[in-house]
Amino acid sequence: MLIGNRTPTRVLTGDRPTGPLHLGHYFGSLQNRVRLQREGVQLFLVIADYQVLTDRDVAERLQENVEGLVLDYLAAGVDPQETVVFTHSAVPALNQLLLPFLSLVSVSELRRNPTVKDEIAHSQQSAVSGLMFTYPVHQAADILFCKANLVPVGQDQLPHLEATRTIARRFNDRYGPVFPVPEAMLSEAPLLLGTDGGKMSKSRGNAISLSATADETARLLRGAKTDSDRRISYDPDQRPEVSSLLLLAALCRQTDPYTVAEEVGDAGAEKLKLLVTEAVNDYLAPMRARRRELAQDLGLVRELLRRGNARANQVAEATLTEVRDAMGTPVY
Ligand code: ATP
Numbered sequence: 001m002l003i004g005n006r007t008p009t010r011v012l013t014g015d016r017p018t019g020p021l022h023l024g025h026y027f028g029s030l031q032n033r034v035r036l037q038r039e040g041v042q043l044f045l046v047i048a049d050y051q052v053l054t055d056r057d058v059a060e061r062l063q064e065n066v067e068g069l070v071l072d073y074l075a076a077g078v079d080p081q082e083t084v085v086f087t088h089s090a091v092p093a094l095n096q097l098l099l100p101f102l103s104l105v106s107v108s109e110l111r112r113n114p115t116v117k118d119e120i121a122h123s124q125q126s127a128v129s130g131l132m133f134t135y136p137v138h139q140a141a142d143i144l145f146c147k148a149n150l151v152p153v154g155q156d157q158l159p160h161l162e163a164t165r166t167i168a169r170r171f172n173d174r175y176g177p178v179f180p181v182p183e184a185m186l187s188e189a190p191l192l193l194g195t196d197g198g199k200m201s202k203s204r205g206n207a208i209s210l211s212a213t214a215d216e217t218a219r220l221l222r223g224a225k226t227d228s229d230r231r232i233s234y235d236p237d238q239r240p241e242v243s244s245l246l247l248l249a250a251l252c253r254q255t256d257p258y259t260v261a262e263e264v265g266d267a268g269a270e271k272l273k274l275l276v277t278e279a280v281n282d283y284l285a286p287m288r289a290r291r292r293e294l295a296q297d298l299g300l301v302r303e304l305l306r307r308g309n310a311r312a313n314q315v316a317e318a319t320l321t322e323v324r325d326a327m328g329t330p331v332y
């Protein structure tokens, strides 16, 4: 795949190992990752384990969450032979990029980032840490260490991606052209809402996991927030919760949300929720079956991580050498 008929695409994106992936991840980013990979694009997936600590004091159940993420990737169609999956903490050279990158942003730029503000509002930390403020710079290192030029993400990540673009441009201006200036890739569902009407998030207790059972899915959707208007219509501005449910059903059925709204008509939110439940459970059934099968043997998952970490280390070492050369840092 070519961007602007120039550069072959390399994609970096990833997730924090804070819990199982949910429908927001799938329709916000994961589905696009799999599509790009099928077009032959080189995919790097970072499991951002250090970044778990941005909004909580201690990272819990890391191994279970890391391996669970890999199972979710594989079940969704990520090809273990083609894709580099690695954990942030296993690639020290990547973190070496942080220090020069930090010198390229101002404190007020870090303070202004709207996603950081939102994450502080939902933070479980005893006090807002320096890691929270420097989070976008970590992400710049994650993206730029492998010179990715395309980043499939949800809407919440756009300010972070803007920070990465600024860092790449400033580095290139100061030291010479080393980094691409990457583009975000948004999906049709850049901000899927959770059952409480806020952004669906692993850590906010409002998510429907890809790996949930059909019964759990039904229970969670029964409790989803809607409104009292029995006539169901697609209107994301005025009726965000109902519209997000319509969009979800439409994505699962590969149709559009207006068609789904017409089908429900004036049968009310209860009917809508039943329809969404069926659409989601039908769509996810093969993925869920594949995941159960893969979970029988975590050997494949661990091998994938070992290989991915080794490859990411090679790439990060090479980039770090280029960065040191560009900056005139002597190496003895
Ligand atoms: P946490 O609550 O722990 O931050 P999260 O659900 O926000 O978890 P992340 O690991 O922070 O998930 O995000 C991984 C990727 O998924 C990012 O690209 C993010 O933009 C995307 N994403 C997360 N939630 C949604 C959502 N509700 N709709 C669309 N994309 C989403």
Ligand code: MG
Pocket: 201
């Ligand atoms: Mg998040």
